[in-house]
Amino acid sequence: MLELRKDIFADERDDNLKEIGKGTQRQDMLGHVTGTSNYFNDHKLQGMLHLKVVRSTQAHARIRRIDTTEAERSAGVRRIIRGTDVPVNLNTLLSLINFGKDDEPSLAVDKVRYKGEPILAIVADSEREAFEAIAKVKVDYEPLPAVFDVEDALKPGAPVVNETYPKNAFIYHDVYDHQRLRFGDADAALASADHVLEQRYQMSPIEHAPTETNGAIAAPDTNGRYVVYTSTQALFFSVDTCAKILDVPSNTFHFIGGTVGGGFGGKVDTLTEPLAILGAMLTGRPVRYVFGREEEMQYGPPRGAERIYIKDGVMRDGRIVARKIRAYFDSGAYTRLSSYAAVKCAAHLPGPYTIPNVYGDVYCVFTNRTPATAMRGFGVTAMDFAIECQMDKLANLVGMDPMEFRILNAYRDGDMKAHRREAKNTALIECVQVAAEKAKWPIRDEFRRASSRKDGGGSRAAIPPTPTESRARPAAPAQQRTSYDRAPVTATREPPREPPPPPTTPPPPPPRPSAPSHGATRFSSVFGTRRR
Amino acid sequence: MSKIPLQFRHNGRDVAIFVDGGTNLLVALRELIGDMTPKFGCGQGGCGTCSVLIDGELHLSCLTLAETVAGRSIETLDGMKQGPNLHPLQRAFADHFAAQCGYCTPGMLMAAKALLDRNPSPSRDEVIEAISGNICRCTGYEPIINAILAAASGRVSA
Numbered sequence: 001m002l003e004l005r006k007d008i009f010a011d012e013r014d015d016n017l018k019e020i021g022k023g024t025q026r027q028d029m030l031g032h033v034t035g036t037s038n039y040f041n042d043h044k045l046q047g048m049l050h051l052k053v054v055r056s057t058q059a060h061a062r063i064r065r066i067d068t069t070e071a072e073r074s075a076g077v078r079r080i081i082r083g084t085d086v087p088v089n090l091n092t093l094l095s096l097i098n099f100g101k102d103d104e105p106s107l108a109v110d111k112v113r114y115k116g117e118p119i120l121a122i123v124a125d126s127e128r129e130a131f132e133a134i135a136k137v138k139v140d141y142e143p144l145p146a147v148f149d150v151e152d153a154l155k156p157g158a159p160v161v162n163e164t165y166p167k168n169a170f171i172y173h174d175v176y177d178h179q180r181l182r183f184g185d186a187d188a189a190l191a192s193a194d195h196v197l198e199q200r201y202q203m204s205p206i207e208h209a210p211t212e213t214n215g216a217i218a219a220p221d222t223n224g225r226y227v228v229y230t231s232t233q234a235l236f237f238s239v240d241t242c243a244k245i246l247d248v249p250s251n252t253f254h255f256i257g258g259t260v261g262g263g264f265g266g267k268v269d270t271l272t273e274p275l276a277i278l279g280a281m282l283t284g285r286p287v288r289y290v291f292g293r294e295e296e297m298q299y300g301p302p303r304g305a306e307r308i309y310i311k312d313g314v315m316r317d318g319r320i321v322a323r324k325i326r327a328y329f330d331s332g333a334y335t336r337l338s339s340y341a342a343v344k345c346a347a348h349l350p351g352p353y354t355i356p357n358v359y360g361d362v363y364c365v366f367t368n369r370t371p372a373t374a375m376r377g378f379g380v381t382a383m384d385f386a387i388e389c390q391m392d393k394l395a396n397l398v399g400m401d402p403m404e405f406r407i408l409n410a411y412r413d414g415d416m417k418a419h420r421r422e423a424k425n426t427a428l429i430e431c432v433q434v435a436a437e438k439a440k441w442p443i444r445d446e447f448r449r450a451s452s453r454k455d456g457g458g459s460r461a462a463i464p465p466t467p468t469e470s471r472a473r474p475a476a477p478a479q480q481r482t483s484y485d486r487a488p489v490t491a492t493r494e495p496p497r498e499p500p501p502p503p504t505t506p507p508p509p510p511p512r513p514s515a516p517s518h519g520a521t522r523f524s525s526v527f528g529t530r531r532r
Numbered sequence: 533m534s535k536i537p538l539q540f541r542h543n544g545r546d547v548a549i550f551v552d553g554g555t556n557l558l559v560a561l562r563e564l565i566g567d568m569t570p571k572f573g574c575g576q577g578g579c580g581t582c583s584v585l586i587d588g589e590l591h592l593s594c595l596t597l598a599e600t601v602a603g604r605s606i607e608t609l610d611g612m613k614q615g616p617n618l619h620p621l622q623r624a625f626a627d628h629f630a631a632q633c634g635y636c637t638p639g640m641l642m643a644a645k646a647l648l649d650r651n652p653s654p655s656r657d658e659v660i661e662a663i664s665g666n667i668c669r670c671t672g673y674e675p676i677i678n679a680i681l682a683a684a685s686g687r688v689s690a
Binding site: 033 | 552555562568569571574575581609613623625629631636667669
């Protein structure tokens with residue numbers, strides 16, 4: 001049974017609880033138990049065609065030639081779609097909020113950058129005929145050296161994965177090749193610490209493995225629009241991404257989604273809608289593009305891998321006085337959302353602890369691996385795994401109980417966090433106390449009496465003197481414009497088939513945040529502001 | 533390609549279709565009969581969301597050739613409701629929050645029905661065994677196991 005701890009944050013709640021503590025039926029439950037919930041694939045449309053893609057067999061290769069002569073003659077083939085058929089064949093998901101450069105084609109043109117990258121799409125009368133035609137496409141590759149390790153990718157002379165970022169690292173605000181966090185003097189504090197513990201942590205990519213695979217059905221409507229049934233977790237994200245890639249206004253599309261057969265972050269990348277819609281545009285028929293299980297598991301984007309080096313300085317009494325972290329987030333071959341993951345990684349590297357000297361470098365690295373995407377807490381999860389392993393080791397090093405060690409170092413209301421935000425509504429101490437109580441884990445009285453609302457702030461609220469690093473700060477060039485601005489696309493590798501249509505009246509620009517417009521602020525305006 | 537005529541019973545109703553050789557039962561049900569309750573999850577017998585009953589026995593429709601069910605009786609989730617009322621298993625799944633995204637639910641319910649039809653009061657281990665071929669990525673299985681046990685013992689709201 002649910003236990004409510006009403007004593008915590010009591011003064012911030014009106015306690016007018018009507019629903020918490022009693023069962024309420026989900027609105028979609030009746031559909032689920034009767035099998036009448038409509039998933040994207042439960043729509044059977046008259047004359048529906050089936051789209052399948054040819055995927056790269058190479059992790060990194062130049063495409064010399066794509067031979068489709070045999071595939072064109074294959075039974076049931078309606079249309080072969082190449083990269084040159086995609087109106088804007090270069091995109092990055094977060095360009096919708098002006099973050100990052102377009103770096104990923106819908107269909108590879110000159111080169112493939114990961115095994116499984118889509119090269120060509122075939123639309124056929126049946127799934128079987130689409131598969132048969134796919135098997136007849138011959139791609140002539142010139143294999144290139146590949147790089148699969150984040151640290152190798154950053155070494156001089158490493159193969160360039162993604163030419164948009166020639167140093168294999170995402171560039172923030174057109175200037176910075178990594179995220180850095182500087183708070184106090186970590187080197188000096190490490191030099192005077194009683195103990196220093198340096199460790200290496202690593203987390204592999206993780207596949208979401210939803211029971212329903214990614215997919216979409218796009219159908220021409222009679223009013224010139226397209227109805228799109230999709231598995232997406234991010235409907236409006238997908239609408240705008242498709243509008244950009246297909247170079248049409250977003251009201252060309254009527255997207256229908258909402259019933260998702262498991263997503264967990266693996267259905268936010270707009271993987272299938274653009275090609276399904278393009279197929280429908282080019283054939284005038286409904287087109288279905290759904291991942292098979294192998295595609296989902298092998299080539300669907302995973303949670304990105306991370307490698308983290310932590311060097312902590314701790315005093316004999318258990319206080320952590322310095323933390324120095326170098327972390328690498330494996331973005332795979334393209335950016336997608338990993339640039340954002342690295343920002344979160346940097347913000348979370350002190351963990352829920354007050355450490356007076358923090359130094360962090362976090363790189364978003366390109367490798368010839370499957371592009372990574374969202375998954376619960378991406379960017380934070382591996383960092384927290386590393387930090388909490390480290391906390392246990394530090395407690396052991398100074399001979400302290402791990403629960404008490406966490407309470408001692410926990411942040412408290414009023415403390416200054418390393419990224420220069422005041423800690424508010426902290427509750428780590430209370431969480432540890434409850435966990436200890438539930439686990440019947442004895443902690444000493446002074447730790448049982450500790451509170452997040454006591455002993456914070458004061459000198460702990462100060463921003464310590466932080467050594468400045470002498471390095472030229474190049475002026476940031478203007479941000480890349482999104483498709484909303486209808487500026488010419490400069491980075492496409494292939495000339496567009498036809499000149500772009502004359503600019504339609506652009507919508508008013510989004511309101512500028514009043515705070516300094518760095519990435520984190522923009523993100524909070526998209527994904528919701530933090531609880532104050 | 534020549535079509536194969538095929539007749540079978542679908543949720544108590546006789547149906548007749550023409551299938552291509554090699555068509556699996558999942559595709560036949562979804563695309564030719566129009567019963568969208570069995571789902572495609574893997575097409576290789578790994579996930580169980582396409583599970584149906586053939587003559588009362590649990591089968592993976594994605595690995596069953598359609599032509600092999602001629603003259604047999606197929607049950608899917610579409611036939612589980614009893615008139616306008618939910619089957620006790622459906623009621624129990626709803627009451628116990630045994631579905632989240634809902635995509636494995638059709639297969640889970642068919643696996644549960646196959647179990648209760650032959651063993652009306654299974655043990656917890658027997659329930660776990662019965663749904664061991666069905667993958668759920670959301671619930672963590674506990675609510676599903678509890679729902680099936682509740683349906684078996686009649687502890688289901690009307």
